[in-house]
Amino acid sequence: xxxxxxxPNVLSVKPSSMREFDHEISDDPQIVKLTxxxxxxxxxxxxxxxxxxxxxxxxxxxPYFWGYPELREAAAKYYQDKFGYHYGADxxxxxxxxxxxxxxxIETLFKPGEAVILPSPAYPLYDASISLHGLEQxxxxxxxxxxxxxxxxxxxxIDDNPGxxxxxxxxxxxxxxxxxxxxxxxxxxLVPVLKENxxxxxxxxxxxxxxxxxxxxxxxxxxxDQTVIVNGLSKSHAMTGWxxxxxxxxxxxxxxxxxxHQFTVTTPTSIIQYAGIEAMKxxxxxxxxxxxxxxxxxxxxxxEMTEAGFDVVHPGGAFYVFxxxxxxxxxxxxxxxxxxxxxxxxxxxxxxxxxxxxxxRISYAASDEALTAAMKAIKQMVADKSVVSxx
Amino acid sequence: xxxxxxxPNVLSVKPSSMREFDHEISDDPQIVKLTxxxxxxxxxxxxxxxxxxxxxxxxxxxPYFWGYPELREAAAKYYQDKFGYHYGADxxxxxxxxxxxxxxxIETLFKPGEAVILPSPAYPLYDASISLHGLEQxxxxxxxxxxxxxxxxxxxxIDDNPGxxxxxxxxxxxxxxxxxxxxxxxxxxLVPVLKENxxxxxxxxxxxxxxxxxxxxxxxxxxxDQTVIVNGLSKSHAMTGWxxxxxxxxxxxxxxxxxxHQFTVTTPTSIIQYAGIEAMKxxxxxxxxxxxxxxxxxxxxxxEMTEAGFDVVHPGGAFYVFxxxxxxxxxxxxxxxxxxxxxxxxxxxxxxxxxxxxxxRISYAASDEALTAAMKAIKQMVADKSVVSxx
Numbered sequence: 001x002x003x004x005x006x007x008p009n010v011l012s013v014k015p016s017s018m019r020e021f022d023h024e025i026s027d028d029p030q031i032v033k034l035t036x037x038x039x040x041x042x043x044x045x046x047x048x049x050x051x052x053x054x055x056x057x058x059x060x061x062x063p064y065f066w067g068y069p070e071l072r073e074a075a076a077k078y079y080q081d082k083f084g085y086h087y088g089a090d091x092x093x094x095x096x097x098x099x100x101x102x103x104x105x106i107e108t109l110f111k112p113g114e115a116v117i118l119p120s121p122a123y124p125l126y127d128a129s130i131s132l133h134g135l136e137q138x139x140x141x142x143x144x145x146x147x148x149x150x151x152x153x154x155x156x157x158i159d160d161n162p163g164x165x166x167x168x169x170x171x172x173x174x175x176x177x178x179x180x181x182x183x184x185x186x187x188x189x190l191v192p193v194l195k196e197n198x199x200x201x202x203x204x205x206x207x208x209x210x211x212x213x214x215x216x217x218x219x220x221x222x223x224x225d226q227t228v229i230v231n232g233l234s235k236s237h238a239m240t241g242w243x244x245x246x247x248x249x250x251x252x253x254x255x256x257x258x259x260x261h262q263f264t265v266t267t268p269t270s271i272i273q274y275a276g277i278e279a280m281k282x283x284x285x286x287x288x289x290x291x292x293x294x295x296x297x298x299x300x301x302x303x304e305m306t307e308a309g310f311d312v313v314h315p316g317g318a319f320y321v322f323x324x325x326x327x328x329x330x331x332x333x334x335x336x337x338x339x340x341x342x343x344x345x346x347x348x349x350x351x352x353x354x355x356x357x358x359x360x361r362i363s364y365a366a367s368d369e370a371l372t373a374a375m376k377a378i379k380q381m382v383a384d385k386s387v388v389s390x391x
Numbered sequence: 392x393x394x395x396x397x398x399p400n401v402l403s404v405k406p407s408s409m410r411e412f413d414h415e416i417s418d419d420p421q422i423v424k425l426t427x428x429x430x431x432x433x434x435x436x437x438x439x440x441x442x443x444x445x446x447x448x449x450x451x452x453x454p455y456f457w458g459y460p461e462l463r464e465a466a467a468k469y470y471q472d473k474f475g476y477h478y479g480a481d482x483x484x485x486x487x488x489x490x491x492x493x494x495x496x497i498e499t500l501f502k503p504g505e506a507v508i509l510p511s512p513a514y515p516l517y518d519a520s521i522s523l524h525g526l527e528q529x530x531x532x533x534x535x536x537x538x539x540x541x542x543x544x545x546x547x548x549i550d551d552n553p554g555x556x557x558x559x560x561x562x563x564x565x566x567x568x569x570x571x572x573x574x575x576x577x578x579x580x581l582v583p584v585l586k587e588n589x590x591x592x593x594x595x596x597x598x599x600x601x602x603x604x605x606x607x608x609x610x611x612x613x614x615x616d617q618t619v620i621v622n623g624l625s626k627s628h629a630m631t632g633w634x635x636x637x638x639x640x641x642x643x644x645x646x647x648x649x650x651x652h653q654f655t656v657t658t659p660t661s662i663i664q665y666a667g668i669e670a671m672k673x674x675x676x677x678x679x680x681x682x683x684x685x686x687x688x689x690x691x692x693x694x695e696m697t698e699a700g701f702d703v704v705h706p707g708g709a710f711y712v713f714x715x716x717x718x719x720x721x722x723x724x725x726x727x728x729x730x731x732x733x734x735x736x737x738x739x740x741x742x743x744x745x746x747x748x749x750x751x752r753i754s755y756a757a758s759d760e761a762l763t764a765a766m767k768a769i770k771q772m773v774a775d776k777s778v779v780s781x782x
Contacts, residue, residue, distance in 0.1 A: 001589060001591070001616045001617050001641075003643045003644060003647065005558075006499060006500050006501075006502075006644075006647060007498065007499055007500065007501060007502055008502065010498065010499050010647050010648075010650060010651055011647065013650050013654070014650075015646075015649065015650050015653065016456075016653060016654075019455075019456055019653065023455055036453060038452050038453055042449040042451060043446075043449070043451045048446050048447070051446050051662070052443045052446055052447075055434075055439050055442050055443055055446075056439070056443075058433040058434070059632065060433060060434045060629065060630060060631065060632045060633055061429055061631055061632045062427060062429055062631050062632050063632060064410075064414055065407075065410055096487050096656040096657075096659075097656065097657055099654070099655070099656055099657040100655060100656050103654060103655045103656075107398065107401070107523070108397060108398055108401050109397050109398065110397075110398060111397075111398050111399065112503065112525075125654060128650070128653075128654045129654050132498070132650075132651065132654055134503075167396075198392060200392070225392045226392050238451065239451060240451065240452055240453050241450065241451045241452045241453050241454060241658070241660065241661030241662075242451055242660055242661065242662065243656070243657065243658070243659065243660045243661075250392075252394045253394060253397075255406075256394065256397060256401050256402065257401075258406065259401060259404050259405075259406050259519070259523075260401055260523065262406065262407060262410065262519075263404070263407075263490070263494060263516060263519045263520050263523055264490070264491060264494045264655065265487040265488065265490055265491050265494075265634070265656060266487075266488055266490040266634065267632070267634070268487075268634065268660075269632065269633055269634045269659075269660045269663055270632030270633065270634075271442070271632075271633065272660055
């Protein structure tokens with residue numbers, strides 16, 4: 001049967017160019033990958049043990065669809081202690097990673113045709129999820145304001161689009177792909193314009209435990225009734241493939257998203273939820289050794305990339321360096337990424353995947369050896385491929 | 392912020408009355424539950440071991456979003472051998488249980504406003520998923536045709552609704568809640584009307600390995616270009632809470648649903664996918680001892696319920712008995728279920744949850760002791776509560 005009559009929102013969305021590129025280059029046995037946001041650490045042993053115990057103890061039956069009460073209680077306390085979240089267990093739904101959180105929040109809050117502000121560059125998942133749900137997006141270029149969204153930019157996005165009903169904003173803090181982490185003042189500055197315009201904020205705080213020399217703040221502190229937080233254990237506990245996330249939000253909203261969640265996945269894997277209980281109760285310090293290692297790698301990569309001629313935004317969090325390709329290379333971002341992969345066996349992502357074709361994104365959640373090899377290769381490529389300037 | 396401006400499709404959907412009722416009655420320490428479709432068996436040991444090995448081996452990173460190639464290869468072969476499925480590994484997407492499969496298929500195939508035929512009684516997930524996606528449903532009562540959907544009923548559903556664009560049908564075979572399993576002839580009879588009217592079929596075959604005295608057939612054999620199969624390991628390998636499912640479909644369709652899947656959950660849990668590889672490669676006979684036990688329980692429950700005065704449809708598959716409440720009780724189905732739970736400490740589901748208020752559903756995926764206690768209590772309740780007939 002013809003497929004041209006299926007959901008046009010689905011037809012219009014492209015598969016993630018990032019995942020496809022990552023999958024493609026994985027065929028190269030020599031490839032060193034700095035592509036996916038994939039910690040090179042393993043899940044902490046005590047959490048692995050809890051998951052194995054749950055398997056042995058036959059916890060294979062349906063958890064209550066909101067997530068085990070014990071997990072939600074533990075998560076409420078964990079995030080209150082970490083970041084000052086103010087949510088009770090009944091304001092939390094346990095999701096299949098942060099991805100399901102983002103998808104469910106978008107489905108719950110918005111109606112087809114409404115618009116969502118997306119500070120750019122942005123993680124491509126948001127773009128796709130907005131399109132899949134039949135929404136419009138208003139991209140706001142943050143590159144001229146050090147990749148920080150300003151209240152003026154929010155107001156301008158609304159004023160410049162009088163034909164659109166702008167009802168949402170997706171804020172990723174710490175940011176993927178730029179690594180920028182918002183200060184307390186930068187977040188507080190956004191509050192009045194968001195209140196005044198009744199904008200729901202999806203606050204993706206998945207990198208909240210990975211900040212360097214600065215603290216993580218949550219916008220929900222100043223905008224509790226309009227903020228929905230997406231978080232999870234993928235980055236803080238190196239549990240990407242295990243898929244465990246949380247949505248935190250106002251009570252009435254949580255009742256609504258719980259239905260979307262239930263009818264989308266029923267619940268995340270029971271034994272991973274047991275692992276999550278262990279992480280929330282006894283894994284408060286699990287992220288710290290990783291954070292320290294990431295910080296060293298960040299310093300190394302930022303320094304090396306600057307030396308190689310790239311403009312690097314200061315990354316205060318997450319584990320990415322977002323770097324502007326030297327003009328001497330005269331290359332767009334996919335050409336850079338593909339050339340580097342093909343000829344130098346180093347994988348990283350084109351900025352175009354995030355909406356900025358002048359930059360590339362390096363994930364430094366990789367081994368020191370991989371990073372050293374990558375920096376050497378990138379310097380070599382700059383030397384090999386730079387064209388002589390006419391000036 | 393007010394919630395009246397959020398997605399009206401979400402506001403209109405009720406949380407599953409089944410899950411809420413099950414959760415409520417779980418507070419009663421004496422309760423014996425025949426509610427959820429939840430095997431009382433444990434995950435087979437060799438599969439548990441594979442999951443534990445995957446944890447030990449640190450398989451905690453992102454699987455490719457379609458699912459591990461090895462799992463899709465193994466699933467292709469497993470289901471070909473079992474039921475004659477004709478799908479290659481590149482026509483399979485691995486999902487978070489059958490629930491995500493159903494949600495993703497509905498999102499991929501249909502546009503808001505289009506209509507889907509739902510043979511009734513039906514598992515409430517479909518109803519909710521149809522509403523969440525802004526679709527209309529055409530309920531077709533199957534109670535007068537032994538709970539089998541006939542081609543005449545499909546044609547009538549289309550003819551009676553000239554204002555609706557009917558583009559889909561959800562077929563659950565073996566059926567939940569009735570336990571009815573379609574014969575080869577009953578499925579083949581549906582093919583012409585579905586072809587002629589270009590109806591996509593979502594064929595939920597999650598209970599395919601649980602049939603009694605008859606074989607499971609798949610509609611996809613005769614309608615390959617219009618059928619999408621949803622299946623998984625929840626029932627065949629007692630892995631409900633582990634959440635592993637599959638969608639099988641025509642190639643072009645699978646490319647589209649893969650995007651919806653990716654942007655909804657990224658991928659199911661990596662270690663559960665490793666467990667799935669073991670189940671698909673070495674667990675071909677895992678369901679058989681369970682099936683034999685279920686068959687004995689089915690015989691017992693059907694006999695006892697008939698003796699108690701209930702009309703019982705012959706259940707050829709799944710693990711449910713759907714039984715009509717004796718007229719002498721003069722009770723609707725929720726009154727029956729709530730009275731039985733409160734006064735007799737036995738939990739089962741009201742038929743109303745499935746669209747039939749004259750019946751109740753018993754899950755016999757429970758221990759022999761639980762079933763014996765339940766049958767005794769139900770007989771007692773009939774004796775206690777029957778009203779004297781006026782006749």
